[in-house]
Amino acid sequence: MSKLEIKGLNVSINETQILKDFSLSVPKGEVHAIMGPNGTGKSTLAKSLAGHEDYEITSGEVLLDGEQIVGMEPDEISRSGLFLAFQYPSEIPGVSIANFIRAALTARLEEGEKFSAPAFYKELYEKMDLLKIDRSFTSRSVNEGFSGGEKKRCEILQMAMLKPEYAVLDETDSGLDIDALKIVADGVNKMRGPDLGILLITHYQRLLNYIVPDKVHVMFDGRIVKSGGPELAEKLESEGYDWVKEESAATASV
Amino acid sequence: MSTTPDINVERDVGDFHYETDYEFDAGVGLNEKTIDYIVDVKGEDDWVREFRKKALKIFQDKPNPTHWASKDIENINYDNIRYYLSKGQRPSRSWDEVPDDVKETFERLGIPEKERAFLAGVEAQFDSEASYSNMKEELAKEGVIFVGSTEGLKEHPEIFKKFFGKVIPTGDNKFSALNSAVFSGGSFIYIPPGVKVKQPLQAYFRINAENFGQFERTLIIADEGAEVTYMEGCTAPKFETTTLHSAVVELVALKGAKIQYITVQNWSANVFNMVTKRGLAMDDAEIKWIDCNIGSRLTMKYPGVIMRGPGARGEVLSIALAHDGQHQDTGSKMIHAADNTTSNIISKSISIGEGRSTYRGVVSIPRQLKGCKNNTECDALLINTNSRTDTYPAITVKGNQSTVQHEASVSKVSAEQIFYMMQRGLPEGDAMSLAVNGFVNDLIREFPMEYSVELKRLIDLEMEGSVG
Numbered sequence: 001m002s003k004l005e006i007k008g009l010n011v012s013i014n015e016t017q018i019l020k021d022f023s024l025s026v027p028k029g030e031v032h033a034i035m036g037p038n039g040t041g042k043s044t045l046a047k048s049l050a051g052h053e054d055y056e057i058t059s060g061e062v063l064l065d066g067e068q069i070v071g072m073e074p075d076e077i078s079r080s081g082l083f084l085a086f087q088y089p090s091e092i093p094g095v096s097i098a099n100f101i102r103a104a105l106t107a108r109l110e111e112g113e114k115f116s117a118p119a120f121y122k123e124l125y126e127k128m129d130l131l132k133i134d135r136s137f138t139s140r141s142v143n144e145g146f147s148g149g150e151k152k153r154c155e156i157l158q159m160a161m162l163k164p165e166y167a168v169l170d171e172t173d174s175g176l177d178i179d180a181l182k183i184v185a186d187g188v189n190k191m192r193g194p195d196l197g198i199l200l201i202t203h204y205q206r207l208l209n210y211i212v213p214d215k216v217h218v219m220f221d222g223r224i225v226k227s228g229g230p231e232l233a234e235k236l237e238s239e240g241y242d243w244v245k246e247e248s249a250a251t252a253s254v
Numbered sequence: 255m256s257t258t259p260d261i262n263v264e265r266d267v268g269d270f271h272y273e274t275d276y277e278f279d280a281g282v283g284l285n286e287k288t289i290d291y292i293v294d295v296k297g298e299d300d301w302v303r304e305f306r307k308k309a310l311k312i313f314q315d316k317p318n319p320t321h322w323a324s325k326d327i328e329n330i331n332y333d334n335i336r337y338y339l340s341k342g343q344r345p346s347r348s349w350d351e352v353p354d355d356v357k358e359t360f361e362r363l364g365i366p367e368k369e370r371a372f373l374a375g376v377e378a379q380f381d382s383e384a385s386y387s388n389m390k391e392e393l394a395k396e397g398v399i400f401v402g403s404t405e406g407l408k409e410h411p412e413i414f415k416k417f418f419g420k421v422i423p424t425g426d427n428k429f430s431a432l433n434s435a436v437f438s439g440g441s442f443i444y445i446p447p448g449v450k451v452k453q454p455l456q457a458y459f460r461i462n463a464e465n466f467g468q469f470e471r472t473l474i475i476a477d478e479g480a481e482v483t484y485m486e487g488c489t490a491p492k493f494e495t496t497t498l499h500s501a502v503v504e505l506v507a508l509k510g511a512k513i514q515y516i517t518v519q520n521w522s523a524n525v526f527n528m529v530t531k532r533g534l535a536m537d538d539a540e541i542k543w544i545d546c547n548i549g550s551r552l553t554m555k556y557p558g559v560i561m562r563g564p565g566a567r568g569e570v571l572s573i574a575l576a577h578d579g580q581h582q583d584t585g586s587k588m589i590h591a592a593d594n595t596t597s598n599i600i601s602k603s604i605s606i607g608e609g610r611s612t613y614r615g616v617v618s619i620p621r622q623l624k625g626c627k628n629n630t631e632c633d634a635l636l637i638n639t640n641s642r643t644d645t646y647p648a649i650t651v652k653g654n655q656s657t658v659q660h661e662a663s664v665s666k667v668s669a670e671q672i673f674y675m676m677q678r679g680l681p682e683g684d685a686m687s688l689a690v691n692g693f694v695n696d697l698i699r700e701f702p703m704e705y706s707v708e709l710k711r712l713i714d715l716e717m718e719g720s721v722g
Contacts (some may be wrong), residue, residue: 050677053669074676075685083677093665100433103688104678141692160680242399 002028002065004166004197006032009060011041011048018044018224018251022060025062028165029194031206034201036219037241043087044199046170047218050084059089064166079108081165085155085172091143097154098124099163131187149180152167157178162249166197173207185210206239220248268489269522270362272355274462276381277540282340282465286310289435291342292338296404296438309424309434315576316428324550324581328437330526333399335467335498337436338382345377345387345402352378356385363489365458372704374453374643375400380460381471389455394703397446400455406442413444418473421504421534421560429528429554433469433502437606440470445480445511454483454516454702459499461490466512466620468499474504476539483514485705488562492522494552499525505533509563512540516705520712521549523579529555532587535595539565544701547571547582548712553555556614568597571701573694573709575716576641583615583645590656602694605641606716613645621652632662635693636684665693687717 004026011019018041024102026032037044048055049062051074059064062069069077088126092100122132128135133153145152152172158165169188173181188211192198200213209215216233218226220241225248226232280291289310293303318327325496346352346537347367360366360378369376375389377400389400399410406414422435425688441457461468476482499521515535521527527550533541543557559568574582603611611634619626630653634643643664651658667689675685690713691698698706 050672050673073682074673075679075681078677078679086674086677090668090671092689092692093669095688100675100678100688103680103684106386107679107681107684123703162678 002165004063004196004199005060006049006061007063007065007077009048009062010058011042011044012056012058013054016114017058018222019048022223024217024224026166026197026199028065028197030214031076031198031200032201032212032215032217033194033213033233034217034219034224035203035205035236038203039119040219041222042203042219043170046087046201047177049077049168050074067236070119075107082161083162083164083167085152085159085167085169087171087174089151089155091141092143093144094144095158096139097142100142101158104158104162124161127157130190131157132183133157148175149177149183152176152180152184153187156191160187160191164196166199166202167191168199170201171203172200172205173202181207183212205233208233218244220244265271268363269492270446271462272359273555274341274355275338275561276463277342277393277556278338278340280336283333284310284335284337284436288447289602290339292436292438295338295340296343296410298404302407305419305424306435309431311429312425313428313435315430316425316430323554324552324583326581330498332441334495336463336465337467337469338438339466340381340383340438340461341385343383343404345384347388349386352386355496356380358463359460360386363458363460368456369508370681371458372418372453374451375455375554376431376458377402377441377456378460379439379468380469381463381466384439385676389619391397393451396449399444401442402440403437403440403473404702407475408716409579410444413475414442414473417436417475417504417506417534419504421506422502422532426530429500430502430530433500433530434473436467436679437469437471437502439468440472440601441474441484441530442472442502443474443484445476445482446589447477448479450481451483454704456484457484457486459488460489461497461499461521464493465495465497467500470501472503473506474497474513474515475506476508476513477508478508481506483516485516485518485704487518487520489520490522490525491525495524497522497525498528498594499550500528501530503529503531507533507535507539507541509537509608511536512538512542514542514544514556516544516702516707517546518708519545519547519549519553520711522552523549523577525550529553531557532558533554533568534563535558535559535563535566537592538565539563540567540569542569543586544619544705545573546709547572547574547583547584548716550580550582552583554583555688556585556587556616558589559597560589560591561597562591564592564594566595568595570599570601571696571697572601574601574603574611575613575713576603577716578607580607580661581610581612583612583614585616587616588628589616589625590619590623590628590648598609598628599630599632600697602635602697603633603643603692604635604637604693605643606637607641610642612643613647615647616648617647617651619651619653619656619658624655626656628656629661630657630658634664635689635690636664636666683717687714690717
């Protein structure tokens with residue numbers, strides 16, 4: 001079966017272990033949400049999956065449709081089909097969004113394959129219309145002087161253009177007001193489908209009102225401690241994370 | 255994106271060398287006999303001999319400017335350099351007549367091809383002399399003169415003598431004195447009043463020999479209302495020993511004239527590149543230097559404009575890229591000498607690895623002048639923590655009837671930026687190259703298309719090599 005499969009992942013930063021035997025499986029076509037309190041390792045998970053060199057994977061596997069991506073360079077992981085929507089996307093002064101996406105697509109061309117500029121712009125404008133992004137956006141430098149909402153929309157636009165097999169959305173809702181949140185959620189919903197697996201990392205339940213996940217996982221202290229349906233998110237919203245922590249502590253002491 | 259043909263000037267493409275026999279060789283070292291040899295071989299007039307010998311004296315008396323410049327200058331061993339090497343003094347007017355070994359060099363560098371594609375005239379200098387020089391016939395009919403320095407002084411003294419050595423006096427600095435003593439090659443150009451040369455004139459400077467010094471001398475005069483764009487490119491094979499390139503370039507834009515001078519300097523990393531460039535702009539005239547320094551071991555070059563006539567404009571747009579073992583010490587001099595004169599300096603430097611960039615600027619607006627404006631922007635980009643960048647802007651504005659703006663910034667390509675770009679599928683080298691291209695992008699847009707394409711290619715190549 002096609003899936004993003006994480007098996008027994010142990011990750012350290014500067015000798016401090018953050019992810020502890022982390023395992024999770026996201027089948028293609030599904031949306032899974034990971035929720036958890038701050039400092040529990042959610043962003044570490046996102047960066048490790050994408051191959052960031054500061055995050056040392058001491059053991060474990062990450063399989064994209066069966067292909068091992070641990071040890072690959074970040075660009076290879078990207079071209080293998082994993083997209084990360086950043087919590088804090090970097091600014092690239094002087095590089096327009098259109099040129100940036102174009103460069104990313106060009107990096108994916110097979111040997112001898114030619115890039116078609118007219119087809120590119122046609123698709124880019126279609127995707128921008130879909131995400132309700134103004135055309136003038138394409139000539140702005142990537143993320144430079146963007147509002148929080150613009151940054152996140154720019155991430156979703158890139159995702160739409162690069163067509164990954166799996167996408168990890170790291171705190172995509174952070175820093176957004178309700179209108180911006182709706183637009184971004186609307187964009188993600190339009191990308192949903194049988195060809196894309198989404199892992200949604202979030203601290204708050206409110207995003208899940210707009211992107212309804214197939215499964216919800218609760219993360220605590222570097223691992224998944226509870227999994228369930230969307231109703232789990234609602235329970236977290238009303239009762240907070242304390243009961244999870246207690247349950248987790250109880251399990252750990254057994 | 256571009257309809258221009260690929261322009262094939264890359265660092266590695268320049269790194270080749272053919273064995274060549276020279277008919278004329280002034281030997282190693284520099285003294286009065288070297289000068290007599292050069293003057294005799296060229297058949298120059300006595301006044302030129304005197305001019306050269308006076309310059310030699312000034313050169314010998316002037317100390318190295320190490321009190322402010324890099325100590326690396328002390329590593330130039332003047333006794334170990336060959337000052338004149340050529341196969342003959344008359345450049346060919348057709349590529350067919352150029353000796354095979356020399357022709358092969360320029361063909362590998364793509365010069366004849368470029369000439370056919372978009373140039374109005376080409377001069378190709380091989381070591382001390384031009385081996386090829388040609389200009390479109392219709393320009394000659396309009397009275398445009400495009401010849402080498404020897405020919406210019408000998409055959410058109412009434413035009414060139416008036417400004418020769420006047421914009422940059424012999425004693426301006428040690429290297430202008432050295433050039434004045436042993437100059438050979440370069441272009442002497444005269445554009446008659448009102449003639450607008452639409453396509454660029456191109457000079458290509460090639461150093462082929464080891465332990466050699468190239469000292470071309472260029473003087474461009476645009477008469478009233480005339481317009482011209484001149485482009486120069488340079489390469490050399492990489493030798494273990496040092497090579498010296500020390501040019502003097504003087505521009506004169508008379509009333510309402512426009513001169514645009516574009517350089518893509520891509521010397522190999524053993525070349526000391528000590529160049530003096532200055533223009534004189536009369537009433538409402540405009541001089542623009544576009545100066546890109548990518549190669550060489552040490553470059554010291556501060557193109558300048560003296561705005562002598564009211565309404566004159568001076569501009570320097572420069573890009574410097576310093577890699578391991580390179581120091582790009584560049585900048586600009588803007589001397590306002592009339593009312594309502596305007597100058598603009600935009601300098602972007604990129605330092606990679608151990609590479610070092612320095613910006614030095616001089617802007618002078620005397621007290622009595624009215625309505626003068628200067629804008630100076632210096633931006634530095636650092637790639638990895640070992641790079642070094644320094645900015646020394648000296649802006650002297652007296653009086654309160656003029657306006658000056660100065661902005662400077664230093665930024666870094668961060669690991670997070672590179673990770674972000676790599677996460678979109680770009681290999682590390684491409685990511686760096688994109689960041690650098692973004693940094694220079696707004697400036698490159700000001701360049702003529704042919705050169706912006708070439709420059710982007712060069713930057714891409716440089717960045718490819720910088721990934722550890």
